[in-house]
Amino acid sequence: MATVESSAAPQLRRGVQPLRAGEGTSFIWRKLHSLLGIVPIGAFLLEHLLSNFEALKGPLAYGVQVKFLNSLPLVRVLEWVFIFLPILYHGIYGVWIWLRGKSNIVYYPWAGNWMYLVQRYTGLIAFAYIAYHVATQRFMGTSLPENPGMAFSKVQHELANPLVLAIYVIAMIAVCWHFAYGVWLFAAKWGITSGVTARRRFGYVCIVLGVLLAGMGIASIWAFVGPWYANAPVPHL
Secondary structure (H helix, E strand, C coil): CCCCCCCCCCCCCCCCCCCCCCHHHHHHHHHHHHHHHCHHHHCCCCCHHHHHHHHHCCCCHHHHHHHHHHHCCCCHHHHHHHHHHHHHHHHHHHHHHHHHHHCCCCCCCCCCHHHHHHHHHHHHHHHHHHHHHHHHHHHHCCCCCCCHHHHHHHHHHCCCCCHHHHHHHHHHHHHHHHHHHHHHHHHHCCCCCCHHHHHHHHHHHHHHHHHHHHHHHHHHHHHHHHCCCCCCCCCCC
């Protein structure tokens, strides 16, 4: 009597692949990429959102904050070492990882695969936005380090363009999503949250973090385009 052997389908386990040693230099570069996303880039994002939140208090408070930041010792060295260069590395290497990676959303439409895809696209949006934002606000037009009192009106003028305003809002949501999910990935890959339950609970924390940061960013944008400071005079600092 013939028998039919049924082979069980391979069980695909959900989870986050850890960063492992013994994978050549890519292990070091991935470690660095992951770490830089939290420190200093993530720390700078938090500082930047808090500083921009001063816009809710008006042009004077915002200008005072810009003046304070530009008066820090060795501020240009800090700017390049802890902001520009880390962002360049994180963005370029992130694109390289994306081009070499795969997402299985067609065959295995699990949440993790969709999150992987969204993380890559939000990272691309964030990188392009940061490049545009730094170019226009830091290196074009009025030099804010020398004229901090013009900071509010410069952003206000830029956001008067509806297209630019839409880009800012979309980019703000993308940046905050990318960072919040990046924090979750960092904790999972570095072994901070070991186990499904710990990751699920920390996932709720990261969702709250992302929503809170996006809310702060959008509120700051609204301060520039709202009616409260439409005709506010430029403060002299």
